[in-house]
Amino acid sequence: MSLPRLLLALTFGLLTALPALAFDTRARAAWVYDVTTRTVLLDKNAHEPLPPASMSKLMTLNMLFEALRDGRVTMNTTFAVSTKAKQMGGSKMFVEERDRPTVEDLIHGIVVNSGNDACVVVAEGLNGTESDFSRAMNVRAKALGMNDSTFTNSSGWPEPGHRMSVHDLGILAVRLIEEFPEYYPYFAHTEFNYKDRVPSNANNRNPLLRLGPDGDWTADGLKTGHTQEAGYGLVGSAVQKDGRRIVFVLTGLATEADRAQEGEQIVNWAFRQFVQKTLVKKGQRVAEADVWLGNASRVGLVPAEDVTLLLPALVQEGVTAEVSYTSPLRAPIAAGQELAELVIHVPDLPDARVPLVAEGSVGSGGLQVRLMTAAKVLYRRFLEEAPAS
Numbered sequence: 001m002s003l004p005r006l007l008l009a010l011t012f013g014l015l016t017a018l019p020a021l022a023f024d025t026r027a028r029a030a031w032v033y034d035v036t037t038r039t040v041l042l043d044k045n046a047h048e049p050l051p052p053a054s055m056s057k058l059m060t061l062n063m064l065f066e067a068l069r070d071g072r073v074t075m076n077t078t079f080a081v082s083t084k085a086k087q088m089g090g091s092k093m094f095v096e097e098r099d100r101p102t103v104e105d106l107i108h109g110i111v112v113n114s115g116n117d118a119c120v121v122v123a124e125g126l127n128g129t130e131s132d133f134s135r136a137m138n139v140r141a142k143a144l145g146m147n148d149s150t151f152t153n154s155s156g157w158p159e160p161g162h163r164m165s166v167h168d169l170g171i172l173a174v175r176l177i178e179e180f181p182e183y184y185p186y187f188a189h190t191e192f193n194y195k196d197r198v199p200s201n202a203n204n205r206n207p208l209l210r211l212g213p214d215g216d217w218t219a220d221g222l223k224t225g226h227t228q229e230a231g232y233g234l235v236g237s238a239v240q241k242d243g244r245r246i247v248f249v250l251t252g253l254a255t256e257a258d259r260a261q262e263g264e265q266i267v268n269w270a271f272r273q274f275v276q277k278t279l280v281k282k283g284q285r286v287a288e289a290d291v292w293l294g295n296a297s298r299v300g301l302v303p304a305e306d307v308t309l310l311l312p313a314l315v316q317e318g319v320t321a322e323v324s325y326t327s328p329l330r331a332p333i334a335a336g337q338e339l340a341e342l343v344i345h346v347p348d349l350p351d352a353r354v355p356l357v358a359e360g361s362v363g364s365g366g367l368q369v370r371l372m373t374a375a376k377v378l379y380r381r382f383l384e385e386a387p388a389s
Contacts, residue, residue, distance in 0.1 A: 023269045026262060028252025031166040032270055035174055035245040037310040039349060041270055049148045049163035050251055053225030054114045055235050056156035056164055058172050059137050061110060064122050065180045075104040079125030088116040094197040105194060112192035112204045119155035130154050158227050166249035169235050173222050173247045177237060187221030207260035208236055216240060217271055232259040238267045246270045273313055280307040286342060287323045291362050294331025300359030301340050307354050311346060318347045333362040
């Protein structure tokens with residue numbers, strides 16, 4: 001049963017919204033996500049498995065961060081460098097076989113230098129061989145819900161079958177931000193020169209990190225990627241001064257300049273076209289539900305937390321809401337018990353669904369009380385269903 005929308009429209013002060021201006025990206029695939037409100041803002045070919053290039057190094061870092069969290073390694077653990085690692089082509093950290101880089105060195109080497117050699121060192125250090133590490137990556141990816149990803153190596157080196165979707169890259173980025181806050185700051189580091197060997201490759205290629213903190217937002221991660229097959233790509237994240245954060249993924253752009261321009265524009269779009277608004281406060285009654293055979297005939301329905309949503313910046317008309325629950329509810333009911341769902345419809349965005357809980361307790365009534373409350377429920381039901389004269 002759904003309560004009349006009029007109840008909720010009055011509660012929300014007749015909130016309405018104009019559709020936000022869409023972002024017409026040149027990327028082959030794109031995904032933009034408001035982390036704070038868990039809202040997808042842009043989805044273009046988001047589940048298409050594509051060559052991820054070096055952006056797939058984020059999965060290698062995830063495996064390394066999990067090893068750190070689980071105590072299998074520490075930041076000071078050293079790994080051997082194999083001939084295979086030393087001979088890796090493409091972007092490099094420039095490790096030699098005589099080196100014993102620490103885990104912290106390797107994090108820098110992957111994040112800043114995009115070192116293919118560093119990825120192989122990590123893979124062999126954690127799992128013995130890169131092939132075994134790739135198999136472990138695939139198992140872990142499926143466990144994390146990354147169903148569009150298949151890994152054949154640790155670095156994103158072009159190989160048939162090595163694929164990720166921008167959606168999977170996005171949810172992986174959110175995981176790195178939220179699950180590993182102690183390691184996430186490494187993604188904002190702009191320079192690393194291992195043993196003074198990489199002056200031409202010492203700077204982080206993420207173009208947004210160079211924009212500085214003086215504007216509306218600050219970029220603090222995550223990873224670029226480029227191969228001839230993949231084009232130019234970027235997994236990025238930016239945060240406003242109020243703490244609102246977005247994650248975005250772009251891939252298949254034609255030039256490095258396109259990547260920089262598109263990345264900056266998509267962040268500006270996400271922050272300027274959408275704003276956060278608290279529609280209902282924690283504990284604020286949004287509706288009442290009938291209770292069957294209790295010592296009260298109704299119970300208030302309230303959210304357990306503030307209901308804060310992302311809305312198009314030009315708020316005028318269009319936001320609607322409804323409460324759904326199975327009526328009548330049966331006593332006893334405990335305060336805080338989840339009873340219903342508030343569904344909020346915003347133009348051009350996915351519906352927001354918020355649990356509603358009991359405002360107070362309702363006990364089982366004695367026979368006389370139960371008969372009286374049951375009669376009240378039935379009478380209200382009769383009035384609701386009676387045809388208007």
